Amino acid sequence: MSRLLSDLGIDLPVLAAPMAGGPSTPALVTAAARVGGLGFLAGGYKTAQALAGQIHTVRADGVPFGVNLFVPNPVPISAEAYRGYAQAVQPEAELYGLKLTDGDPVEDDDQWTDKVDLLTASPVPWVSFTFGIPDRAVGDALRRADTTVLQNVTSTDEARRAAEIGVDALIVQASTAGGHSATLTPERPLTPVPLPELVGQVRDAVTLPVIATGGIATPADVAAALHAGAEAVMVGTLLLRTDESGASAPHKAALVDPAFETTIVTRAFTGRPARALRNHFTDRFDAIAPAGYPALHHLTGPLRKAATAAGDTRLIHLWAGTGHREARSEPAEQALARLASRL
Template sequence: MSSERRPGTALTSVLGIRHPVVQGPFGGGLSTVELTAAVSEAGGLGSYGLHAVAPERIGSVVDRIRASTTAPFSVNLWIPRAEEERPVPDATALAAHTDRLAAHYAEFGLTPPGLDAANARLDFEAQVDAVLEARPPVISVVMGTPSRRLVEGARRIGATLIGTATTVAEARALQEAGCDVVVASGSDAGGHRGSFLAPVRESLVGTFSLVPQVSDAVTVPVVAAGGIADGRGVAAALALGADGVQVGTGFLRTRESGASQVHRDALASERAETTVLTRLFSGRPARGIANGLVRELADAEDRVPPYPAQNNLMMPIRARAAELGRPDRLNLWSGQAALLASGGAAGDYLAALVSDAGKVLGSPL
């Protein structure tokens, strides 16, 4: 079979990669240069999440990835949502939120963050400037549509632009904004939900319902994301009209990821059979493994402050929990198919995805 007829050719041609597999970008220290490079070297599109990286460090990160692989790679930014990022107004409001977490700070001998720390945030426009100056081959965004400035900047440096949709309407909006590729991210996906045209609760479309509808609605290549962790999932997504897949949790289990050992162990255990959407760790809805903290604070889901305040308040607890190997206090981001992944080396995992999907489809990828 010629390469022109292989499944996923529309995506591989646009991105300049061998296999129609994108590694989902991770934030919060879970992305690593090693993972990004390993996936790209193996023929997929390695990705690095920059949303928590200071603008002055972005150029260094991109330089390190470029020094580790000559293949295309992607960097990811979060589009800020003003309505969600209201600061904590004063010490009284802060106390209400830190009091809720007092027992958890005390458990680890931590001092609650002050008002300035709770409200700390990065300059998104400066991040955009830094990314454009670094000239990565691919830029992806979540949480909204890219600005005209970002779209024009990507065109200027010759970068492919990927947008992330959780509904058909969002997919159309991303294409209209100028995205070259659209990721159709189903509610099965782990980590933060990127819904931006409607509330998350109105945007929880399963991956295999979302993908064919998005494929019918847009003309740019479509990448299926959410609940895809083995070759069967890859084949199913392609059969439903996707031009490729994005795999997050599966690559999070690989040894090159920045996930702590306790996080990897949780993803490989029966605990990963139960995931929930929660705002408790960051202030934005995200899918992770249900644990002690999620259950103990469940009644506060609608009362915690929005991102980034809640994220900043939880950061010390999350960091200490990872250090001490405490999965009951850690944000264990996970999609709904974690146990289908194999772990091990990222390159081997990618090769297995491609090989197994080809066997199911009866066509090489």
């Protein structure tokens, strides 16, 4: 067992990934720790105050945990491209009485400073970063507070950049992962590299400990990633249907619905590449969606929320990794223990 895990008493090297937008509840994070692993709260898309509340809830359970933050790494979009996409999507929005074409692009930073201040003032065991690499000063401040700092990367180049700012470990994400890619260059197509191969490449490039994630669906997947040199794996999609997950009922059902035959990496929903179940929205808008994050996230957000409330899976961002068919309706502890059953 590596020091990365043993320092927190982690003896199950299968961790629960942060899934922003609702799935990563405090109950899910606590369940991961109860079975000997560790879970991450998702700091993205919520206020610093709301994140503080979730941290308080998990901390009261007396378990190790982590928090993930989105590092500001905006993909600018021109007003013309934004308006054009809003006009294209508007007919779908009209089904729910929504007007998408009136506002200007929203280019916020997801309350970055407030969340960093929260985590330095009230430290948690682990903090991971995605979408961008923070300034060295941010990582240094967290480490002074005895927080282990992890960086999500998708290539050897990103791994080297993360190592240069002194992070403690890397979360290596393959393109098979569900939801948003951690890529630092979201305007470029993702390079499909099998997760064990990617882990090996990163291990050859840097000396940092590695956690592997992306498309892990079976005990064999876990074993392959660890054999390649990862010290642990991180799973998300496989936990979406668990009892503790905060994913919506339509999302949970779609993951095992035969009507959804495949996944697709698309920027149609948010302007940033993310893997989702192929549906009407991706078929209609993937080819014309401009790069533009977070502007497109905010643009389509009201429509996606309305569609979720109505159970309209044609228009929902059904984030899913390539192993989504293995997701089961069960306690999270059972799912994580099963994945570790061949270790």
